[in-house]
Amino acid sequence: MDTFTAPSPSFLGTHHLVHRPASPEAFLLKATAPTRQNFAFSAELPEGHGLFGDSVSSYHDLLFPVESLRQTMLFAARRYFRVPSSWHPVVASGSAEITHLDAWRRDGRQAGIALELGMTPLDIVGGVPHGLECEAAVSIDGRRCGVASARLAFLAQGVYRGHRELGRRQSEESLAVWHWDPLSPGRPLPEQVGHRDSRNVLAGLPEHTGTVDHDELTFPIDAGAAAELRFEADAPDDVPPMLFLEVSRQVGLLAAAELRGFVPSHAVLSRWQASFRGFAEPGLPLHCTVRERVIGTDGRVCRDAAGRPVVELRLSFLQGSRVVARVSASVLQDC
Known part of the structure; x- marks a missing residue:
């Protein structure tokens, strides 16, 4: 096993990553054959973080294991799968789901989180993958309580810039005729979005x-x-992919309260699945549309296996008329 601390101490805090290579050669050469590789990530869940620790609810933050997975994938791509550092990483899709809510509740003690990750290289050319897929099982204090996954693509800088320029041009053209106002008449209170x-x-x-x-x-x-x-x-001018997860949670809590009367302090984003269709530009207005997915014809709220109410939502993120991401999400009321 190869053990090290990676990848971003400033964001993830003290943490450890262990590579479990399938062959002795991978351990000795610090590189792997282009086949599935297994890793184990562990860290303490942050309590004093400006975002993760700023919560009115009693749940640990789903964003932390998802970002841990993404950064671990980037580190493994460079160190073990020989993906050139000049290739730009792009998140094509991602998902996360809470499978055991009790384990996510804070109890005043420092909690530890662990991810068991399996990474599979994709689109291999000359022994180097142009993509990477990862599935992870999430445990908190030794209790299996969630799953997460992501798919990354690695683009040459010229290809990446070409996609960015095309998307920005399409958004600017649609904004010129649509006249979207990026500012709403007001802002919600912090507790309405869980902060x-x-x-x-x-x-x-x-x-x-x-x-x-x-x-x-x-x-x-x-x-x-x-x-x-x-x-x-x-990259300095990228819109970070984790922004979409945080915004999904905030608009999910607001929508669940608006549509079904959920109380934000007792609501949790329990499932999130996203596909990214383009690049969001930081200098252009961004908005999110939300619709409830109603199951059945009686209009009643859905419930999970424990009988707790759940709102199923469909989110679209747009710049002008251009869709940059689509999200399926569930907000659960813990009552």
Whole structure:
């Protein structure tokens, strides 16, 4: 086994990553054959973090294991799968789900988190993958309580810049005719989006749009507040992928309260699945539309196996009329 501390101490705090190579050669050469490799990540869940520790709920933050998975994938891609550092990493999709809610509750003690990760290289050319897929099992204090996954693509800088320029041009053209106002008439209180500090509020108050049969909520995203959170980005002018998870949680709590009367301090984002269709540009207005996915014809709220109410949501992130990400999410009321 190869043990080391990686990848970003400033964001993840004290943590350890263990590579469990399938062959002695991988251990000696610090590189692997382009086949599935297994890793184990462990850390203490942060309590005093400006974002992770700023919560009105009694649950650990789902964002931490997802970002841990992403950064571990990037580290493994460079160190073990020989992906050139000049290739730009792009998150194509990601997901996370809480499978045992009790383990996510804070009890005042320092909790430890562990991820068992399996990484599979994709689109291999000359022994070097152009993509990486990862599945992880999540445990807190030794209790298996969640799963997470992600798929990364690695693009040459010219290809990456070409995609960015095309997407920005399409957004600018649609914004020129649509005249979207990036600022809402007001902002929610921090506790309405699960926080105490107003600086962590990223979503504006929603507007009702859609049709009579299909109500839709539209949330403007505060780009300035998002930039201040200083998520880990893969380039200085990137919109960090973890921003979409945090915004999904905030608009999910607001939508669940608006549509079903959920109480944010007792609600938790229990499932999140995202596919990314382009690059969001930090200098352009970003907004999120939310619709409830109603199962059945009676209009009643869904419930999980324990009988707790769950709101199923469909989110779309747009710049102008260009969709940059689509998300399926569940918000659970712990009552």
